[in-house]
Amino acid sequence: MFHKEGYKIISITLVLFLGINLAAYVAIQIKELQIAIFSTTLVFLILILQFFRNPKRVTKIDESTIVSPVDGKVVVIEEVYEKEHFKDKRLQVSIFMSPINVHVTRHPIGGEVVFSKYHPGKYLVAWHPKASEENERTTVVVKNNAITILYRQIAGALAKRIVNYATEGEKVIQGSDSGFIKFGSRVDVYLPIGTKVDVSLDQKVRGGESVIASL
Template sequence: MKLHKESKGTITVATLLFIIIAGLSIYFLKFWAILLLIPVLVIYGLVFWFFRVPERHILDTEENIIAPVDGKVVMIKEVDEDEFLKEKAIQISIFMSPLNVHICRFPVSGKVVYKKYHPGRYLVAWHEKSSTENERTTVVVEGFNHHKVVFRQIAGYVARRIVFYCNEGDEAKAGHEFGFIKFGSRMDVFLPLNTEITCKIGDKTTGGIDVIAKLK
């Protein structure tokens, strides 16, 4: 199983903790140490599972909006996007549990025209106000027919580290990685009002593969 580059520090700490807990358990608990080590081993394994990098065949696309993350669609609504667009837009929000792949992918192809990091709070990621009050990053790509698509990584109550690698002027390719979030969070995508939405609330998304909307 291939692991993401953001896993190095976390897995090193998790391995050291596992060795310490295992050593102390065997020394003090003897035979009964197994009762403690089984759940600890499960948690240790979940750390590796969280940082997995699945192989996916990404197709080139222009007008399609691709799911930027693995997760569940929790919101589709018309909102005022006040940071960049300064107008109404359709917001699609996808929530990621700690068991989902947490690679963040460009939802649309084009050129990165804006990026900004915002410090903030750590409300639970499914809270509606987390989109504007939590720690977050905002990226904008100008794509098909000069449409500008805004998308936002949002840290949740558990997620405390957002990473994004793109810069203004970079080429964006739909479905390809631009960042990562540790451990459970949300991604919002803001689209023009005339966009054809092809997903619905409750849908499970596969990042880089599923089409969630189409630009016109």
């Protein structure tokens, strides 16, 4: 199963794969070169397919838990000042995605989207300290009866497009699809001070399933 954001590029890649290999079969008589071209284009096709995969995830709906919005590795757990929306201290949990991770973004909690904003910006590497403030990014705030959280999609050096589906006033379900980031980046989650963090640095998490914090 593939994400809808990949349909166009997957179609183009398939056409190129077939066209290049058909041309090589007709125009090139050296068997070894034909095999080399086929192998190279096949690897590229597989990379594109795996990048846009959209595996089914089963989220245990629970207002007392915050699930990971993405697949990846926890790279930051720290208290910071969140100056865009809350304008106070929050607990930041950051998850870094490599190009081989699933890049679907999912809602960490269910509730109402009360804030959603896109920011154009730079393309610093995703782990750069200033990436969360200077890179292209989107900020989304979701509120329910138990908690209000902010999560931020951040572009990286390779990510040239962030897709955000969250719209203000929308009711969302925990673990549901909230966007997509193309080709590597990170997501920061901002929690109220005192929230119990259930993950540790360098821990690998799965979007929509791994509980990263609880009330």
